Amino acid sequence: MKIHNFSAGPCILPQEVFDKMAEAVLNFNNSGSSIMEISHRRADAQEVIDNAIQLVKDLMNVPDTHEVIFTQGGASLQFVMVPFNLMKLNGGKAAYTETGAWAKNAIKEAKRMGEVNVLASSADKNFNYIPKGFSIPSDVDYFHCTSNNTIFGTQMKSFPNSPVPLVCDMSSDIMSKPVDVSKFDVIYAGAQKNMGPAGSVVTIVKKDILGKTGRDIPNYLNYETHIAKGSAFNTWPVLAVYGVMLNLQWLKNLGGVPEIAKRNVAKAELMYGEIDRNGMFTGTAEKEDRSEMNATFVLKDESLKAEFDKMWKEAGISSLNGHRDVGGYRASMYNALPIESVQVLVDIMKEFETKFG
Numbered sequence: 319m320k321i322h323n324f325s326a327g328p329c330i331l332p333q334e335v336f337d338k339m340a341e342a343v344l345n346f347n348n349s350g351s352s353i354m355e356i357s358h359r360r361a362d363a364q365e366v367i368d369n370a371i372q373l374v375k376d377l378m379n380v381p382d383t384h385e386v387i388f389t390q391g392g393a394s395l396q397f398v399m400v401p402f403n404l405m406k407l408n409g410g411k412a413a414y415t416e417t418g419a420w421a422k423n424a425i426k427e428a429k430r431m432g433e434v435n436v437l438a439s440s441a442d443k444n445f446n447y448i449p450k451g452f453s454i455p456s457d458v459d460y461f462h463c464t465s466n467n468t469i470f471g472t473q474m475k476s477f478p479n480s481p482v483p484l485v486c487d488m489s490s491d492i493m494s495k496p497v498d499v500s501k502f503d504v505i506y507a508g509a510q511k512n513m514g515p516a517g518s519v520v521t522i523v524k525k526d527i528l529g530k531t532g533r534d535i536p537n538y539l540n541y542e543t544h545i546a547k548g549s550a551f552n553t554w555p556v557l558a559v560y561g562v563m564l565n566l567q568w569l570k571n572l573g574g575v576p577e578i579a580k581r582n583v584a585k586a587e588l589m590y591g592e593i594d595r596n597g598m599f600t601g602t603a604e605k606e607d608r609s610e611m612n613a614t615f616v617l618k619d620e621s622l623k624a625e626f627d628k629m630w631k632e633a634g635i636s637s638l639n640g641h642r643d644v645g646g647y648r649a650s651m652y653n654a655l656p657i658e659s660v661q662v663l664v665d666i667m668k669e670f671e672t673k674f675g
């Protein structure tokens with residue numbers, strides 16, 4: 319049976335990516351070696367990381383003022399690297415918005431290194447909306463926001479004009495729709511939400527903001543190290559980055575970010591249309607802030623949970639359970655999820671209403 323994978327991360331990837339990765343594990347580019355046993359310094363490995371970096375640049379129209387790097391440690395290490403690279407050693411200050419669990423973790427790390435000004439928070443309503451109408455002070459070293467709140471199903475639909483460097487955690491919606499990279503100073507994203515397998519992180523950084531904090535930054539944590547070494551400062555995960563490279567090639571071949579954005583809108587409209595139409599369910603996020611990537615919803619009558627769970631599991635749907643902080647259900651509709659999978663879920667929701675409504 320075909321599995322419809324609605325997992326919030328690690329994400330579904332196109333079948334051709336799995337096929338090509340499997341082939342490379344056995345025999346990489348007909349070299350007779352597995353991709354897992356070759357040196358990351360070999361020319362054909364070097365080509366993988368160079369291609370992956372170039373694909374990020376092409377797909378996101380990254381301007382020459384910015385560089386793209388691949389590192390490890392997940393988005394969680396970026397919570398640490400951002401203040402290390404941008405927050406001044408003396409009197410360091412940063413502004414954050416608190417829009418969910420990941421934003422909270424980012425704030426926690428920054429607080430170890432300086433003063434953090436939380437400009438706005440949606441904690442009062444269990445993060446079911448995106449706070450708006452705050453202003454960013456000009457006396458902070460940077461402003462940090464989270465574009466898509468994976469757990470709570472909310473998404474920023476626009477970005478503020480910032481008088482200070484603008485930093486964004488785009489882990490769960492990077493390359494899902496066009497963004498103007500020139501507006502940002504740092505964009506980062508753990509690969510496993512919308513770009514590839516777990517094991518690498520993409521950071522896009524504006525070069526001229528670096529080297530200004532007065533901090534002695536540990537080598538690995540310094541963006542300048544990875545820029546200078548073309549993301550090959552130390553042993554990088556060749557298989558994981560190869561997966562990202564293949565997925566980005568897939569995305570480029572189908573028409574790039576503008577094309578996938580259209581498909582993502584169509585999937586989200588289908589999903590939310592049903593959540594709103596169907597009397598058995600309620601969406602948990604404020605309508606205007608709903609995420610195109612992660613749709614969160616709950617049953618109106620919790621006593622029917624076992625019945626609904628049985629139905630979607632029998633239809634081949636996997637990983638639909640919501641995060642424990644929200645409960646209910648979360649349909650993650652990342653780039654590689656086909657609209658046919660959303661249709662299968664919508665059909666099950668209709669059938670459930672017919673049976674139990």
Ligand SMILES: *Cc1c(COP(=O)(O)O)cnc(C)c1O
Pocket residue numbers: 327391392393394395420464466467468487488489490508509511
């Ligand atoms: C998953 C996620 C993270 C954490 O990513 P790791 O790579 O596991 O550290 C951070 N931010 C957002 C928005 C996420 O969805």
